[in-house]
Amino acid sequence: MTITSLPAPAQAPATPAQHTEELGLRESATFDRATIADIQRAAATGVYDIRGWGAKRKVPHFDDLLFLGASMSRYPLEGYREKCDTDVVLGDRHASRPLHLQTPVTIAGMSFGALSANAKEALGRGASEVGTSTTTGDGGMTPEERGQSKHLVYQYLPSRYGMNPDDLRKADAIEIVLGQGAKPGGGGMLLGQKITERVAGMRTLPVGIDQRSASRHPDWTGPDDLEIKIGELREITDWKTPIYVKIGASRPYYDTALAVKAGADVVVVDGMQGGTAATQQVFIENVGIPTLAAIPQAVQALQELGVHRKVQLIVSGGIRTGADVAKAMALGADAVAIGTAALIALGDNDPRYAAEYAALGSAAGYYDDFQDGRDPAGITTQDPELSSRLDPVEGGRRLANYLRVLTMEAQTIARACGKSHLHNLEPEDLVALTIEASAMARVPLAGTSWIPGAK
Amino acid sequence: MVTLTAPETSTDTNAEAAQHAASTDSFSVDLAGSPVRELNQALHNAVDGQSWTVANPEGKHSLAVGIDARVSVTINGHAGYYAAGMHQKGDVTINGNAGVGLAENIMSGRVHVKGDASQSAAATGHGGLVVIDGNASARCGISMKGVDIVVGGNIGHMSAFMAQAGRLVVCGDAGEALGDSIYEARIYVKGTVASLGADCIEKPLKEEHLAELGELLAAAGRTDNPADFKRYGSARNLYHFSVHNSTSY
Ligand SMILES: Cc1cc2nc3c(=O)[nH]c(=O)nc-3n(C[C@H](O)[C@H](O)[C@H](O)COP(=O)(O)O)c2cc1C
Numbered sequence: 020m021t022i023t024s025l026p027a028p029a030q031a032p033a034t035p036a037q038h039t040e041e042l043g044l045r046e047s048a049t050f051d052r053a054t055i056a057d058i059q060r061a062a063a064t065g066v067y068d069i070r071g072w073g074a075k076r077k078v079p080h081f082d083d084l085l086f087l088g089a090s091m092s093r094y095p096l097e098g099y100r101e102k103c104d105t106d107v108v109l110g111d112r113h114a115s116r117p118l119h120l121q122t123p124v125t126i127a128g129m130s131f132g133a134l135s136a137n138a139k140e141a142l143g144r145g146a147s148e149v150g151t152s153t154t155t156g157d158g159g160m161t162p163e164e165r166g167q168s169k170h171l172v173y174q175y176l177p178s179r180y181g182m183n184p185d186d187l188r189k190a191d192a193i194e195i196v197l198g199q200g201a202k203p204g205g206g207g208m209l210l211g212q213k214i215t216e217r218v219a220g221m222r223t224l225p226v227g228i229d230q231r232s233a234s235r236h237p238d239w240t241g242p243d244d245l246e247i248k249i250g251e252l253r254e255i256t257d258w259k260t261p262i263y264v265k266i267g268a269s270r271p272y273y274d275t276a277l278a279v280k281a282g283a284d285v286v287v288v289d290g291m292q293g294g295t296a297a298t299q300q301v302f303i304e305n306v307g308i309p310t311l312a313a314i315p316q317a318v319q320a321l322q323e324l325g326v327h328r329k330v331q332l333i334v335s336g337g338i339r340t341g342a343d344v345a346k347a348m349a350l351g352a353d354a355v356a357i358g359t360a361a362l363i364a365l366g367d368n369d370p371r372y373a374a375e376y377a378a379l380g381s382a383a384g385y386y387d388d389f390q391d392g393r394d395p396a397g398i399t400t401q402d403p404e405l406s407s408r409l410d411p412v413e414g415g416r417r418l419a420n421y422l423r424v425l426t427m428e429a430q431t432i433a434r435a436c437g438k439s440h441l442h443n444l445e446p447e448d449l450v451a452l453t454i455e456a457s458a459m460a461r462v463p464l465a466g467t468s469w470i471p472g473a474k
Numbered sequence: 475m476v477t478l479t480a481p482e483t484s485t486d487t488n489a490e491a492a493q494h495a496a497s498t499d500s501f502s503v504d505l506a507g508s509p510v511r512e513l514n515q516a517l518h519n520a521v522d523g524q525s526w527t528v529a530n531p532e533g534k535h536s537l538a539v540g541i542d543a544r545v546s547v548t549i550n551g552h553a554g555y556y557a558a559g560m561h562q563k564g565d566v567t568i569n570g571n572a573g574v575g576l577a578e579n580i581m582s583g584r585v586h587v588k589g590d591a592s593q594s595a596a597a598t599g600h601g602g603l604v605v606i607d608g609n610a611s612a613r614c615g616i617s618m619k620g621v622d623i624v625v626g627g628n629i630g631h632m633s634a635f636m637a638q639a640g641r642l643v644v645c646g647d648a649g650e651a652l653g654d655s656i657y658e659a660r661i662y663v664k665g666t667v668a669s670l671g672a673d674c675i676e677k678p679l680k681e682e683h684l685a686e687l688g689e690l691l692a693a694a695g696r697t698d699n700p701a702d703f704k705r706y707g708s709a710r711n712l713y714h715f716s717v718h719n720s721t722s723y
Pocket residue numbers: 071072073127128129130133134155156157158174196198199200265289292293294295296335336337338356357358359360389399
């Protein structure tokens with residue numbers, strides 16, 4: 020949020036002394052300054068806060084895990100000499116044309132509308148350069164995006180904005196979206212500022228309205244219907260195209276099992292830290308479970324059904340480093356997806372826009388008003404002047420660099436653990452730093468053999 | 475390939491000649507003896523002008539989905555979920571009832587059901603015409619985006635929910651919460667409306683509306699009098715978030 024919506028005081032009060040600690044002032048842990056600002060904002064405006072990004076609260080995460088590395092009984096691989104493969108095949112369970120990606124780091128679904136056309140193009144360029152996939156979003160497929168993306172995943176969402184069989188047949192994979200980690204159980208939202216003529220046209224909506232999209236699919240409910248729906252999409256695409264099912268992490272054990280039974284080729288699990296373009300803050304911060312807690316549950320479901328590695332698992336929500344990639348894969352993921360980190364690689368929250376963030380009542384590192392359409396970095400906007408600031412070629416190059424770093428970092432860790440492929444990482448390679456992370460990730464607390472809750 | 479029985483207008487056995495003559499061919503498929511996959515694959519390979527008769531559909535799902543040519547398909551019997559899903563260009567006639575999601579996301583062409591249709595008929599349709607001679611169940615025309623729908627009988631609750639564009643014509647009665655959160659779609663109902671959903675209101679039936687309604691009824695082969703209908707559409711009060719609307723959401 021920003022504080023711009025607060026009514027400006029008639030006369031600015033003199034700035035008080037900032038030596039709060041020397042004065043012995045005590046900040047409340049319950050009513051901290053952000054909470055106080057939220058209450059003041061609500062009282063001033065009468066509407067809840069809508070913002071972008073994912074959960075900002077601290078939750079158990081990949082930071083709470085460590086790799087053990089090689090030792091007497093495990094041989095490491097030579098850092099720059101011995102091969103450590105990173106490729107991944109997605110969707111070979113039922114589809115005759117599965118995806119074969121060179122790195123397991125994919126780009127998550129983010130709509131044209133939420134993002135500028137230049138940002139979408141940059142994502143396509145960067146991903147294609149390193150041989151990975153990008154994903155459309157709640158608003159259909161643009162020709163720019165199809166053109167620039169070697170591997171393009173086409174989202175099938177409750178709103179069905181821009182959904183059509185021609186684009187469906189052009190897609191390299193179809194992702195049926197049930198939910199998103201930032202808002203399991205919530206529909207999309209795009210505020211009027213971003214509904215330009217082109218965005219409105221693609222969604223068949225009047226220009227400039229506040230668009231709230233549906234949270235339930237219009238023509239199926241529940242796992243039995245989903246199975247029939249997947250059958251229909253397979254029939255339309257002649258069983259060529261892989262079908263993913265994306266779920267927001269809430270009950271990932273059951274949702275994964277039901278997605279598998281419904282016939283999914285790939286299950287995408289998005290944890291509560293996962294980004295969003297616009298959602299109520301109360302939703303982002305209070306609904307869903309952390310990525311770390313979701314992975315072992317999803318993997319357990321796949322293993323019990325005998326389809327781990329046959330139905331691939333893509334994990335998203337708070338992936339930032341190659342270590343995060345390696346940890347997600349060691350816990351059993353086949354690939355990961357990134358949203359927020361990809362936008363940062365393009366230039367989101369760059370300190371060089373510090374003055375403009377300040378003018379919007381925010382700061383570099385804090386800016387989350389993706390819903391507002393005034394992004395100084397030209398990414399989450401439809402304003403032509405702002406979006407022209409993002410050069411899609413340069414943005415693509417930066418993203419490709421970042422994706423290479425993530426991949427090389429993950430390889431560094433895998434080699435240290437003696438693995439010749441990222442997929443050979445396993446829970447055995449991990450320990451946890453906290454009891455919470457140990458219980459959620461189901462790996463032992465470091466220095467012990469204890470996993471809380473394990474039987 | 476489909477187990478083709480007795481092409482009616484072509485006796486060619488030579489493959490090349492058959493292909494040459496294909497544009498005027500008629501085929502019949504018996505689903506008692508061949509899978510839906512083969513029917514759909516054949517329809518995807520079909521060329522303009524062909525016609526198909528399908529026997530023994532027995533409520534199977536995903537019949538004739540993804541058609542993208544000016545073909546005509548007649549299904550003799552009941553269809554399951556998603557019959558004629560994502561339809562383009564051709565004509566599909568179902569001599570029976572249709573299950574959930576009839577002609578979902580239809581883009582163009584025409585789909586005609588002689589019996590009743592289950593929930594979510596023509597859901598999210600972007601264009602084309604869907605005619606249901608009997609009744610349609612709940613959520614008929616949900617999230618419609620340009621399709622025209624003509625229902626001879628009644629429609630169920632939550633029909634035209636979030637309807638964005640296109641026209642829904644109901645010659646019978648409408649269930650609860652008609653047109654809830656509707657955008658720019660237009661609804662015409664001849665009978666009673668159990669209740670209107672949030673932001674949906676009755677609107678005056680002007681000349682232009684009588685004219686378009688007349689055209690739609692004629693296209694559906696109906697003789698109802700346009701003047702007997704009432705028109706409903708969006709009050710456009712919920713297009714922007716406002717704290718004053720919090721009780722409507
Ligand atoms: C700007 C933005 C727009 C998004 N739009 C969509 C969308 O249209 N559909 C969807 O399924 N998820 C959407 N997401 C969520 C991402 O697909 C993904 O789940 C999430 O960003 C992953 O978490 P991360 O941001 O921590 O990497 C969006 C996220 C962002 C940041």
